[in-house]
Amino acid sequence: MTSFLNLDGNEAAARMAYQCNEVIAIYPITPSSNMGEWADEWASQGKPNLWGAVPKIIEMQSEGGAAGALHGALTSGALATSFTASQGLLLFIPNLYKIAGELSPFVLHVAARALATHALSIFGDHSDVMACRATGCAMLCANSVQEAQDFALIAQAATLAGRIPVIHFFDGFRTSHEVAKIVAVEPETVRAMIDDVQVAAHRTRALSPEHPVLRGTSQNPDVFFQSRERANPFYDAFPDIMQTAMDRFAVLTGRQYRLYDYVGAADAERVIVLMGSGAETAEETVQHLTARGEKVGLLKVRLYRPFAADALLAALPESVKAIAVLDRCKEPGADGEPLYKDVITALAQAAADGLCAMPKVIGGRYGLGSKEFTPGMVAAVFAELTRERPKRQFSIGIRDDVTHLSLDWDAAFRSDAARGLQQAVFWGLGADGTVSANKNSIKIVGEATDLQAQGYFVYDSKKSGAVTVSHLRFGPAAIRSTYLVEEGMAGFVACHQTVFVERYDLLAHAAPGGVFLLNTPSPAESVWGSLPEKMRAQIVDKGLQLWVIDAYAVAAEAGMGRRINTIMQTCFFAISGILPKDQAIAAIKKAVDKTYGKKSKRLADLNYGAIDKTLEHLHQAVIPDVGRQSLADSGGWVVGKVLPTYDLPAFVRDVTLPIYHGNGDALPVSLMSIDGTFPVGTAQYEKRNIALEIPVWEADICTQCGKCVFVCPHSAIRARVFSAEAVSNAPPTFKHVPAKSKDFPAGTHMSYQVAPEDCTGCGDCVEACPIHDKSNLSRRAVNMAEQAPLREAERDNYAFFLALPEFDRSAVKHTTIPGSMLLDPLFEYSGACAGCGETPYIRLATQLFGDRMLIANATGCSSIYGGNLPTTPYTVNGAGRGPAWSNSLFEDNAEFGLGMRLAADQLMIYAKQLVKELASEVGGDLANAMVEADQREEAGLYEQRRRVTLLLEKLVVSQHPRAKELISVAEWLIRRSVWIIGGDGWAYDIGYGGLDHVLALPYDVNILVLDTEVYSNTGGQTSKATPIGAVAKFSAGGKATAKKDLGKLASDYGHVYVANIAYGAKDTQTLRVFHEAESYDGPSLIVAYSPCIAHGFDMLYNQRQQDMAVKTGHWPLFRYDPRMAASGGNPFKLDSAVPSLPIKDFMANETRFAMLQRSHPEAAQHFLELAQKQAEQRFKTYQELAQGHADVPKTGA
């Protein structure tokens, strides 16, 4: 019997991989992480593989580590696999050569993703897998979720039979994350596909002391070459072996695949050749065109390596006259992309041999970084093939107005297949559960009907207030539309958040006669008046039905708080007509039971109640008879926000804001940076207005301590001092009071001002405020209040505040919290989560040293909120100076930063050399001062800047032959502060080798480790920073070993400045540490405790948990300053008191620990006891170090 599954490509592939393997070594990387997570989940549930054993799942420190472990497992007889993508796959490469060279059967499942070049992209293309085509691995490409499952198994069967390792890949996101209904491969099929004789043969080849052999020799010029050729027969045989596996699979399942599958007209004259998810769209388009008599066809490449030219040529219809080969990658400088060149070589050889006529062949790039690839684009490629002189090299999907390689396409082209589908688009917030409800709806429809179903989800680049758009399709036949629901095609559009009505063009997707469902507090009778004019026009023009529900009111009434996902899902089924209403509701309730049943029957009951209530509150709005309105009559669409009133820089106007408004696809090539360089300071233009409440300053009781500014993760509350006269023309509600500090002259005023449209509403400032109204403890010096009524006035106040003249930095005490918080942050309004525990550290560094910072940022959360388009949170001061930032990779960040240091030092030395050389030209005193300048402190640095200005003035008029040379390097005379920033995944795991090396060197770098104790960006995988007893992915039963003491390890070097800090526990220590690290002329390591949403508590309590972490001994504060040793003192200084609370008090507040009590209570107890002991022991060790009892390394600087 055929059974169906509703799942995504990752799960589909992982199901097969899990059943066929014994050792699974992984490392998380988007978009493949979920495959490893599924494997971990199944192993944790004790699910057996094909042979009845539970596979061993191990998370390694990097993909390089995973590859090494796999190599070891394979060579010792186990069947082993892994899952990866992109940079991870690159790290696999050395071992892929080895594994292939040793003919070890192995399948690596890859969610193909772009490689980082001018920029990182987490999205799909084939540049990663194409980088592996010389490794000796076979390469098998799956085009759909169904194929990801089927090919995962076929690949395993073929590799066992042919001994060539296989890279099985499918498109990242488009296939890895697309949810689809597929025919399941049953366990019997898996059993029948895997030949145990071949498995036994693999084991026979294993290294064994019982019959020892040696592998991995070092060979000399005499035999290496011959050895390399020795395996040729295996490659020659492999295509047939793969086809045999496909044929066997066809017998078992009825699904026949060929190495090269041709679809389309038997007498096709124009053929597209490609592989990956785009082939599905191409097939859909070919069907559309052949139905209209066009002689077109499509050749889907399944097996790319070994390249089987004969089979490929045999699959092409003889009638073909013109071929377009599409590559989803780019090889700059090559005369064509890889698949194109392979195809053209095959054709040319055949033509040369007289086997066929040489057709016209052109090559194009498409879909890089998940760029959309639509039927209209496919049609355009076919159209190009009809031209007498088509573009030999072209691109499709973008507008290339620089090299003019792009083809035009008809954006209004719609395929027959697409027109036959029911399509729906849902706009939601990341946090409102829209995506999970839609995944669930697909399951419901998929399971309850014969309909095929597909879901694809577009996420946000922000982590706070993220918007999601879900694209769902249902239809009777296989859905091949591997592109987003197109404009005018959605019979159902839902908006789950009322505010989107003003922000986005929600109804562009709506099809004529469709349904628009809106979650709004406005009742059906009056909602019409609340809609923007253009939306009303669209509703009338398209003849849409308008349905409304106040989902938040229903949720509240049903006792569900603000959880609306089930309510909106019920509405969808109630009015979309995809399923009979009663059947749909029964299915939703069943799904609710599945989700909540085991965890809480009451929550399930509340959901039931909400489902029933939903139907009572869902109403169709009457659309007044206003006559047909033309869209042309209504004004322009105001999307995203009210634009700032001040002038926008051209780049922001032309590039940043269009991207922000969702129109980035329309931007032409010419507007792009040529090398990935972007201007800073553009986050200020977003004004996302995501906070429901913002802080309000109570000037009367404020002591001006600056703590609210210190903890703000988004630099959305700021302090300034100014003369009273400067605010004589202030807006009426602008608050300012005389500055309390005696550091400022009389008449100096002060203001704490919120950025109302940039604040995320986390409330951390209020929690940090130490001041209470003496008569009313609930009133602090900052309190949260509803944003909407304050927005306008505070917007004016904030604009006024920003325009106030900057206070002289030298007149502010940088070493006190109140003083340092008067320094302008040069990192603002990032896309980090509300209440983020990392960003306050970065903001602080930019306040203190921003104008001289060079930042090397490891990939991870901090690179995403720090450098994900459309905007950049790093910004400049009034003089235009600020942090210069770059992200190289995940694994090399310490080295990358060291390179920055070396460049700065080297160029400074050279510049000084030139200054000396030109001393007579520039003046001996000036030259001498510049060469001898002490720039450790800001005053010295500023003085040097002044000297450099003078120098440049002199050099400009100088006739000295070396003057121009000195001009080019003069700015390097100003000391640069190099900051190496990254998370614990980088510092403790993948980048530890490099970090350790940089620490071992004497160079002056500041390393800031934002320690969230887990891989935050990729979704909470265990790192070596994860504490004992914490639940994380790959530690579902609680991490069994202690956290690595990175600070202690670094301090063992003796010459490294090290500090463990937690700003929420002791902000003064944090501030002091930043100053000490910066002033230390050598490597400094700051390990900064950073609470994260992955810990499972609301970030409002960020600082409280930091405090608890310190008070319980989970996170002792210390500093190790080699300068102390140099002057005969003890370099180790303990900055936190003896733990005064048991560690369980800290753990009890965080889901990551608390959930272990519910899943593994005995282990939880055991780990708790160990954690307590370890904390005590660690503190004792620190105490001994601080008291000088232990061996404190004294090799100070």
Place this chain on the structure above:
Amino acid sequence: MIDLSTDYVGLKLKNPLVPSASPLSKNLDSALRLEDAGAGALVMYSLFEEELRAEEAMTDRFLLHADLGHGEADGFLPDHGHFTSCLDQYLDHLRQLKQRLEIPVIASLNGVSLSGWVELGKEMQQAGADALELNVYHVAADAAQSGDVVEARYLTLLEELRGSVNVPIIMKLSPYFSSLPHFVKQLEQAGARGIALFNRFMQPDIDLDSLRMVDQLHLSYPDEALLRMRWIAILRGRTALTLAATGGVHGYEEAIKLLLAGADVVHLASCLLQHGPAKLTQILHEMEAWMSEREYISVAQLKGSMSQQNLPDPSAMARASYIRVIEHYEAPRGVWR
């Protein structure tokens, strides 16, 4: 041989010493040790509806719906289906205790909503609880609510639960009722089988350093038993409900006093937490020794022998102490002044 047995809400107990709700029942081993030490029955630790709700909120937000809408993470904590809610853990533990212990097991419930009381009470009965102890502390802080309304809350939930479960229900009360005997009468009419006097609560405290509220729960002191003794003595004979004394029992002295006053069972917690289950054996032995020395033959004989009704001067139990001080200036009624 002294007959130590006692009747408690229809359950025949081998002796009146019953460990009350405390962490000691969280662990099967320590529960077994309590039985071995001689406990007459066991009250399980309380299941708090609020804790259950907090756990639901945590599960909902951080396990089931943790997605931010960012493409790289659709959640942060693995949910591998091992998760057992604290309700299920409680019920599993209750089943296990019922399976392993021979003494009656009384489940303890601390609810906040009417539906919660009923739903959870039913679950506990189904899991095999011999009786339910309702830990019904409610801080009556609403100025708009009269005492009658507050009492009515208790009665309503009791009636609702009574309608849903068959096992005996014990109401564990606070001392803060205007007229406890009157209220107890109402509870009796509403279907309670016993009352436990009195609840001890988490008391909020002010941390003078942080000026924040902190919760404190201190272990009891022996003199806390006196409040229990008085009210049990007053209620003995005035209600058919069985009476449990809870709070302040640290040695045989308090236990005996409470039995004399009229308690059917005497609960122990703080002393067991401090000294372990062996303390129960010690108290039992000392109690027996005391009774034997005075030639009591059974607990039944002792029980309530000094209740208010049985006291030569009933007012001794009912008057406030300063009044009794004044009494010392009056001559006995039989003496001619």
